[in-house]
Amino acid sequence: xxxxxxxxxxxxTTTKIRFTDGNSRFDTTGVQWVINPWDELSxxxxxxxxxxxxxxxxxxxxxxxxxSDAEPTIRKALAIGADDAIRVNAVxxxxxxxxxxxxxxxxxxxxxxILCGIESSxxxxxxxxxxxxxxxxxxxxxxxxxLKIKDGKAILTREIDGGKEIVSxxxxxxxxxxxxxxxxxxxxxxxxxxxxxxxxxxxxxxxGVEKLSEVEVFELPxxxxxxxxxxxxxxxxxxxxxxxEAKVI
Amino acid sequence: xxILVYTENRDGxxxxxxxxxxxxxxxxxxxxxxxxxxxxxxDVSPDELEKLKLYGAGKxxxxxxxxxxxxxxxxxxxxxxxxxxxxxxxxxxxxxxTTGKALAPRLAVRLKAGLAxxxxxxxxxxEPFTVNRRVYxxxxxxxxxxxxxxxxxxxxxxxxxxxxxxxxxxVGEYKPSDAPAVNTEVIxxxxxxxxxxxxxxxxxxxxxxxxxxxxxxxPLTELASLLDGATACSRPVSDEGWRPHEEHTGQTGKxxxxxxxxxxxxxxxTQHLAGVSSSKYIVAINNDKSAPIFEAAQYGIVGDASxxxxxxxxxxxxxxxx
Numbered sequence: 408x409x410x411x412x413x414x415x416x417x418x419x420t421t422t423k424i425r426f427t428d429g430n431s432r433f434d435t436t437g438v439q440w441v442i443n444p445w446d447e448l449s450x451x452x453x454x455x456x457x458x459x460x461x462x463x464x465x466x467x468x469x470x471x472x473x474x475s476d477a478e479p480t481i482r483k484a485l486a487i488g489a490d491d492a493i494r495v496n497a498v499x500x501x502x503x504x505x506x507x508x509x510x511x512x513x514x515x516x517x518x519x520x521i522l523c524g525i526e527s528s529x530x531x532x533x534x535x536x537x538x539x540x541x542x543x544x545x546x547x548x549x550x551x552x553x554l555k556i557k558d559g560k561a562i563l564t565r566e567i568d569g570g571k572e573i574v575s576x577x578x579x580x581x582x583x584x585x586x587x588x589x590x591x592x593x594x595x596x597x598x599x600x601x602x603x604x605x606x607x608x609x610x611x612x613x614x615g616v617e618k619l620s621e622v623e624v625f626e627l628p629x630x631x632x633x634x635x636x637x638x639x640x641x642x643x644x645x646x647x648x649x650x651x652e653a654k655v656i
Numbered sequence: 657x658x659i660l661v662y663t664e665n666r667d668g669x670x671x672x673x674x675x676x677x678x679x680x681x682x683x684x685x686x687x688x689x690x691x692x693x694x695x696x697x698x699d700v701s702p703d704e705l706e707k708l709k710l711y712g713a714g715k716x717x718x719x720x721x722x723x724x725x726x727x728x729x730x731x732x733x734x735x736x737x738x739x740x741x742x743x744x745x746x747x748x749x750x751x752x753x754t755t756g757k758a759l760a761p762r763l764a765v766r767l768k769a770g771l772a773x774x775x776x777x778x779x780x781x782x783e784p785f786t787v788n789r790r791v792y793x794x795x796x797x798x799x800x801x802x803x804x805x806x807x808x809x810x811x812x813x814x815x816x817x818x819x820x821x822x823x824x825x826x827v828g829e830y831k832p833s834d835a836p837a838v839n840t841e842v843i844x845x846x847x848x849x850x851x852x853x854x855x856x857x858x859x860x861x862x863x864x865x866x867x868x869x870x871x872x873x874x875p876l877t878e879l880a881s882l883l884d885g886a887t888a889c890s891r892p893v894s895d896e897g898w899r900p901h902e903e904h905t906g907q908t909g910k911x912x913x914x915x916x917x918x919x920x921x922x923x924x925x926t927q928h929l930a931g932v933s934s935s936k937y938i939v940a941i942n943n944d945k946s947a948p949i950f951e952a953a954q955y956g957i958v959g960d961a962s963x964x965x966x967x968x969x970x971x972x973x974x975x976x977x978x
Contacts, residue, residue: 420907420927424795433792444908502771503764525757528793528907528930532773533752533810537729537761546839547729549758552901562843566902567727568666568754568855570847574840583758586908587901619770619804623786626797628933634940634950639959643971645939648955650975653937655916656859656883 408556408578410453410467411518413509413535414484415443415527416477426625433529433625440480444592445524447487449582451589452554453522454488462556466490470512472497472505478608486595486603497613500621502530506538507616513543515611519578520561525550525585536583546576552587658693658715659685660745662736663708664755668700671856673751673813675711680816681749682712683778693717693743695830697724697735705827712821715743717830723838727755731836733762738832740767745806752810753855760810770802773810776934793907793930812934813856814913852886854903859885860914862905862932863893866921866942867961870898875965876920882972888912890922906931921961924949941965 418424419439427434442450450469457464469484471477472495481492493516495508513521523536540547552571553564563582564573595603637645649656661681663674681692694713696705699720708716717739723731736759740748748763750756752774764771774790776797784801790812791798854860861880863873873887880887887903894904905912907927913934920941922928929952932938940953941964950956957964 420793420930421925424792426796502761506761506765529791530798531789531791531793531911532761532771533757534761534764534771534773537758538765538771540729541733541762541765544730547758547762548840549729550754566754568671569851569853570845572727572842572846573844574842576840586904619764619768620772620800620802622791622798622800624799625791626788626799628795628797631938631952632954634953634956636956636958639957639964642957642959642964642967643974645955645957646968646971646975649916649937649939653916653954655937656972 408463408465408519409517410456410464410520410522411513411516412446412450412453412467412469412489413521413523414446414450414469414471414480415524416440416471416473416480417443417527417529420444420528424627430625431623440477442480442484443524443527445526445584445586447592448586448589449522449524449584450484450487450489451593452584454593455589456554456556463559464556468493468516468518470509471495472499472508474498481608482603483595485606486599487593488599491606492608494608494610495613496610500618502532502534502538503620504616504618506535507542508613509535510539510542511614512611513539513579521579521581523581523583525583536581540581545579545581547581547583548574548576549583551582551584554582554588657690657746658743659688659690659747659749660736660740660743661692661694661713661749662759663694663696664751664753665696665698665700665704668698669704670707673753673856675818676813676816677749677751677811678708678711678713679819680778680811682819682821684747687778688746688782690746691715693739693745695719695736695739697732699725702827709823709825710820711818712823713825714823716825716827718827719830719832723836726838726840726842728836728838728840729758729762731838732759733766734834734836735832736763737766739830740806748806748808750808750810752812756810760808764808767806767808768804769806769808770804771808772800772802775809775811776815790934794911794933795930812913814915815934852884854886854888854905854910855912857886858915859883860888860912860916861885861918861920862888862890862922863899863920864890864922865892867893872962875969879918879965879969879972882969882976890928919949919953920965922949923947924952
């Protein structure tokens, strides 16, 4: 059984978000790039499954759509333990384009389980996993917070609004993963970092997929009014402000 | 031409985000000189379906095939795409919920429609079709042009005000031409009964490490319950196992936009604010005056949670006459 983990290269979560060129482009000056947090958890779970001989998972591959600028992030995934990597050499135009490219990777690599994070922390589209599954006409399960393999069958826990469902779908399938899938992201060991240097990153040219949407301009949220402090010995005043001024309770 | 709204239900009931979505669709239909078609699937009572009329659905379609009691993303995609084609939908709308996020991307590919997810308001222009959507985990909006004739949008809950626009639509039973192929096998369902859903709550009371111990949560829970709200927590709290991870609110946890978010003992790290910054009002209670949460809050109390929370509980009881 082969697992593909799709990874996105995103600004470190503490990054101060700024834009440039008339707010049309994200300002990358001084930004640290990391594996998208949900993708990192997906990779961790994929490796845990591979470590367990009873699952029959034979390999974990990571795939990324982006320019060579993302290679340090891909190397990090290899250092954490992925066996190999595929990079589609194209600028990610929109989620439709990215999903189309990743679907092509899946077609050419005959993967059984494809893991995607529920969203990327930059574009927050929650789109690529479901789109990829539709391009491939295979099942997708969204909001996955646990993945087990028992007797060759994948058992997934998905969060539904107001609870959880434990489901199974036939492979190949896409699992769109959220928090809970792994406890903590796995950290690269020194040996992992050394061996990552010799692992292969296969670079493929993009397939012909169009984009259907485009960002014109970014806007920063309006700054909030200054905080109004209430005397802790008169906490009840807060309740009356919320009731009569903000009118939210 | 129409605007198709997929009105998801939970155990046969429509929730507030669905009525917000219909209110949004009604305003969009006015802009586009179009009308609203609502589609509901599963075991929904006639009384419940009637509620869709209140918020402007000009036509209501209901599919009650038992096969749709299992949430299979391919089967639901086929259903919605079929109705979208039959109704000549120019826009397909879903809520930015677990269900909406599972279906919208599949629908976009099936219909070859551009997708804008996490939309926060009506289009800024129709030609080209331009909407604002939430990006960088709430730290920015992206003005996005969708260049296709059919568009799929998901609307952020709590971002559009409810508006009643009663219609005299009749509910039509809809039968898809093909029976859905369901590949999802449900092994077990675990429901949280009787709780206000965090992602739908108008009021959220949230605790951080400043609560000091999981044993101190009683007044926080009581305050949430008095305000008909939900409880949430920061990441360290769920990582420590003080609260279930479903309550973790922030960039990698739940993204919420309630009317009122009360942060108790939460310092307000960037990652936490990313999950709550779309709240209408933020109240911060923290004993550290320099905590960044106060920069995001409109109301603040510098003080100890163990003293402030019981005082707030008493004040709410007094205000509500309980």
